[in-house]
Amino acid sequence: MIEVHDLHKHFGGFHAVDGASLRIAPGSITGLIGPNGAGKSTLFNVIAGVLPPTSGRVTMAGEDITGLPPHALFHKGLLRTFQIAHEFHSMTVLENLMMVPGGQAGESLWTTWVARGRIRREEAEIAARAHEVLEFLTIDHLADEKAANLSGGQKKLLELGRTMMVDAKIVFLDEVGAGVNRTLLNTIADAIQRLNAERGYTFVVIEHDMDFIGRICDPVICMAEGKVLAEGTLDEIKADERVIEAYLGTGLKNKAKTEAEA
């Protein structure tokens, strides 16, 4: 689905992504883990066209998409969410979702004035779809709330909902679980699995919660210092010496050790 070839992203002299190569299999839910500062978000930003790479190539289904602007990638079905949830703060939750589908009749200045009927029908359809998405995410009661007033977790759900407004092919989720309570996290995990099974979305998920990763992700890719360290199931990753080294001093090492000893 997505292939990354020897990607570099330098900030001045600092190599945030330093020769990363990886393949995302179509239809997978791939987990991306690694210590803070490993370059995971930067990798997402380069793939999604937010940052130009210093060197390297990204292809999607064989087509070179390196350096395409985000809105062009969006129309190819490549979507991402942000580590810190973003929203259109002056709009309601429903309006936030309705912003998403591209190519609406109302986009033409000309149609805006002359084809009110067509636009109204189309907007009614999109609103219906947005309500379905909100029901799916169990936040339909928030439809008319200003997006700025949502909790952190609810904003993450809204981000996920945004990807459901179109037929995405691949969705990059950056720390979906950060600052989200257990119940909401389970809702998100369910939503990801259902979207993967029912609508064939491929997911790449950055997350620090290993239970969450273990529950929905296969394979898991581990990054550190801008490079890909290892790829495999979560158990294989946890047992990998280099990964343990990278997480040195963090809980995963102890956890991996106790599990290895057991």
Add this chain to the structure above:
Amino acid sequence: MDFLNALVALSNFVIVPAVAYGSQLALGALGVTLIYGILRFSNFAHGDTMAFGTMGVILATWWLQGLGVSLGPLPTALLALPAGIAICAALVLATDRVVYRFYRAQRVKPVILVIVSMGVMFVYNGLTRFVIGPGDQSFGDGSRFVISALDFRAMTGLQEGLAIRTSQAITLVTAIVVVAILFWFLNRTRTGKSMRAYSDNEDLALLSGINPERVVLVTWLIVAALATVAGTLYGLDKSFKPFTYFQLLLPIFASAIVGGLGSPVGAIAGGFIIAFSEVTITYAWKKVLGHLLPESLEPDGLVQLLAVDYKFAVSFVILVVVLLIRPTGLFRGKAV
């Protein structure tokens, strides 16, 4: 004591002129605030954009007058507005193409764009003076008054007269129509919502498939229309002189900042706040007080806080105070 006469004098010298001036400032500030919200810089060329658009209207008006076209009691300039807007739009779009787009692609800091806009301002300024000259141009025709002071006195038998000029009435009506269309557009149409989305959160807008160049294009079109309408209304109400439009930059920015940069509602509120402050502080209150106070207390002086020559100081002081105590403005725009 004569309450009615005081009220009429107050309306004639304060309320009516301030409402007209406030509408003009509001339209100007709307343009500034849209550029700030979407292109993210303070456009110092806005005053001269207004001058250029108005020049387009004046030239088209003269041409129409030459053909013998007239709107009767209304100024021919109203008919020339679309032509002026088109000329102004062509200029700002060309500027965006050759100047701003380059800097956008570099993702330069807003302060650099501000300086670039100053350069653009000098170019526009020179262009306008080159075409129409630096002097005063009068282009208003049609009837001068909706109600003249004389008619009003004859009608009511009051001592004070109330004059409403055609240009003042037209200013208010046009401003209401333009603002209504603008708000409908921003809040109800897909393109308008894309603009708000882009202003709310540029990164998310891009990742939601919104094409930034389209948003920018539509923004410039709207700004050209607002600037031309604002400039023409001001020119009809006062007179057209390129330098005056450069001077208007201060009260216009003060309006946009008082209301909160990036907030359209704020720009309108700000326009009226600045206009009313300027007019009330530079008005000689002797007449109104004379009607209200018993004869023994009647003031000897003019009771004018500030000479009209210093009217720009009013905007300046309000601007400084707002920046000191509430930099986001009344309607919580983006902090400057």
